[in-house]
Amino acid sequence: MKVLVIGGGGREHTLAWKFAQSPTVDKVYAAPGNVGMMKVAECINLEETDHEGLIAFAKETQVDITVVGPEAPLLEGIVNDFQEAGLTVFGPEQEAALIEGSKSFAKSFMYRHAIPTGSYVVTSDYDEAVRHLEQDGVPIVIKADGLAAGKGVTVAFTKEEALASLEAILKDDKFGEAGAQVVLEQYLEGEELSLMAFVHQETVIPMVAAQDHKRAFDGDEGPNTGGMGAYSPVPQFSQTDIN
Known part of the structure; x- marks a missing residue:
């Protein structure tokens, strides 16, 4: 073959x-x-x-x-x-x-189909984004809507960090068209699990679970990347959890 x-x-x-x-x-x-x-x-x-x-x-x-x-x-x-x-x-x-190419599309898809996900708002206006930030506070997750090579997400723990991210995306066009709008998302705390599956119509065959680590520097510090490394299996999750 x-x-x-x-x-x-x-x-x-x-x-x-x-x-x-x-x-x-x-x-x-x-x-x-x-x-x-x-x-x-x-x-x-x-x-x-x-x-x-x-x-x-x-x-x-x-x-x-x-x-x-x-x-x-x-x-x-x-x-x-x-x-x-x-x-x-x-x-x-x-x-x-x-679903991968637009975070706003993915979020609306999850809401339509009652798939659990954090609350969110979508906007292309910097001032509106700042108003939502003032209302919701930090920590908050800010995402460029489109593909940004894994670098379009900021988990902001301070207002200054959040404002800098919004300015870079919506004012400075850091990600071009991929950053034409942003998703401001509820911060969820817990362990991360990546579980993918081969899907054809109604057939679903799961792959092994993995945990992806995106931060650029040691100690889970620095900006997000497309992925610095991953490991599998993930001991924090039992097979019962995965099933």
């Missing part, structure tokens, strides 16, 4: 590494990949946003399945494009990817 992994980050490196270990996989391609991935895959000079080029490559090399890692091409509808071209592809379609 031939596999094409789209992307060039740590996530895609791990996917390519695991595919290369499978006895059912004969060839792994990565587009664009990175220098480290060259040890486990043939890296192709195609950007993850080049849908037409990637589709043409998958057809030409008779790739059996394409796996999309990054959020950006998923939001741009790369899975839809591959499906329309008659190719087998793993990843959410554009409509489903919006």
Whole structure:
């Protein structure tokens, strides 16, 4: 079997590494990949946003399945494009990817479907955001609505920190269009658990649980990142909790 992994980050490196270990996989391609991935895959000079080029490559090399890692091409509808071209592809379609691509959409989705989540407000106006901050106080969670490479969230424990975050997002355009609006969210205290699952229609197959650590510096200090590391299993949660 031939596999094409789209992307060039740590996530895609791990996917390519695991595919290369499978006895059912004969060839792994990565587009664009990175220098480290060259040890486990043939890296192709195609950007993850080049849908037409990637589709043409998958057809030409008779790739059996394409796996999309990054959020950006998923939001741009790369899975839809591959499906329309008659190719087998793993990843959410554009409509489903919006849950990751817009925090306000995800929050409204959870509210509509009675999925427990913290209270929140959404605004694109700095003064309105400040009024909500004055009303709700700190700690508070401030999020750029769109994709910001994992760096768009501030857990503010002081008013000064919250104001600086709002100013950076709404006034200084720190995240561009991704920060056109912000989500101000209730601060929830407790242990974090990441539990993902493979989903197809009504079939749900859970993966192992993990705990992600996003702070840039030792001791859980500093700004959030896309992730400094994670571990699994998570001893703070029993299998009963996870089930």
